[in-house]
Amino acid sequence: MTAAELPLGRDVAYPTHYDPGLLFPIARSIGRSALGLAGSLPFIGVDRWHAYELSWLDARGKPRVATATFTVPFDSPSLIESKSLKLYLNSFNAHRVANELGLRDLIVADLSRAAGAPVRFDFGLPPVDTGSGDDRSIDAIELDIDRYGPPDPSQLHSGGEEVTEVLVSGLLKSNCPVTGQPDWASVRIAYRGPCIDRAGLLRYLVSFRDHADFHEQCVERIFSDLLTRCAPRSLSVEARYTRRGGLDINPWRATPDVPAPASQRDSRQ
Template sequence: MTTELPLGREVAYPRAYDASLLFPIARDAGRDTLGIGAALPFDGHDRWQAYELSWLDARGKPAVATATFLVPAASPRLIESKSLKLYLNSFNGTRFADAADVRARIAADLSGAAGATVAVDFGLPPMAGVDDDAGSIDIDGVDVAIDAYDHPAPELLACDPAAEVEETLRSQLLKSNCPVTGQPDWASLRIAYRGPRIDRAALLRYLVSFREHAGFHEQCVEQVFVDLMAQCRPEWLSVEARYTRRGGLDINPWRATPGLPPPAARRDVRQ
């Protein structure tokens, strides 16, 4: 499947609008390796933030915008990021009646590729402020020795079943690699839960174990969710990753125990 991807090879710059540039990938491929069946153990979405969107108006004058796309985690397919970049670039030299026409085209095309309704809005979420992380705990300062980097290692996780807590932990040390090009993907992670206290040093070792792992953003977040649920069995769990921008796009997957409200949409300073 990856040999057909536009990743890692020279691709002609699109000169006209072309929805066929979108490359959907079945989510089942990654979920099967995690033991996730048809009944998903989580709710969630993938929030894409697009910084480089342009088209020509009816008289040929360029227009520019930013946009946010919300792809439901229950959709059967995710959308490969470079194909999304190429698709958005295909708008650059094409005339559209107005911004509403562009928004409708994008919503229809992304929904068709994902196999579910994708919400499209012009504009971006606000930047995160100091108050957004108030009460959360930054674990990156934990003094810990680490020597596992090659693949996710859930056996490193540890919890204290005698201590029941409700807290939010955050880290900026999540890194994985593109499964085709090997380019690094960087993210900040927020883990909110109620249940046995998660050992913070153990959690940091586990997150760093993704460092040389090849996996798509969405699959990495789903693995963190599944591993924490299996190892610590919290009453509820929410995992959100905010990945840094590449090619004018960033992606923010969120997975949570069904019924939990989504976190407030925010952009980190690294985005």
């Protein structure tokens, strides 16, 4: 099955039984080859998923509900398409599982098989981010913008003294490459290096507005363009996408010297 043949944007029969075959992996190499990424990758990272609508039946047939966080490593051969994950999780709605440990083990095995690498499962969601005094929003910059796609890395510039700062924007939007549905996100860019021009960065992020790509691939493009055009000594890019179908995706990519950021959610999530 190709991405064009996925059951996205079409009427789909509601899963009536547990079915791991609903999961649809997509090779990461497809998006990375378009960015010229091959062999040793210039980043580390994870894709953190938040599931808000997880339900199953216990051993006596009583419905149970929970939230959960799935963490997929950046170097897994495949990412997991989000609509297929939604359908897969819904296939537990009428499935009996002896206990929460059994459910977790089953989901971990299925997601790890689809991704091609160990996937971490935790019940519950991370806390909502209340903001940091070190973060600097670039959204209030007054400027004219007339380019909304394709992504325009020529807008990225840096220079002058070396700084260490965190720049954030809530204006990132891209589109699903299969359905064309909008995907909304905030993005957090932490770096050390020549000062990045904030107006150019905002124009660049807005240039994703009509771009069609998966969440994970958008973040890898942003990381790659910033690394190439602005030459930071260290770089971290995290996007927090708003939920669709009871799921949100939060890809993070960074240079190998950067520790993983705290797991948090945006207020929009």
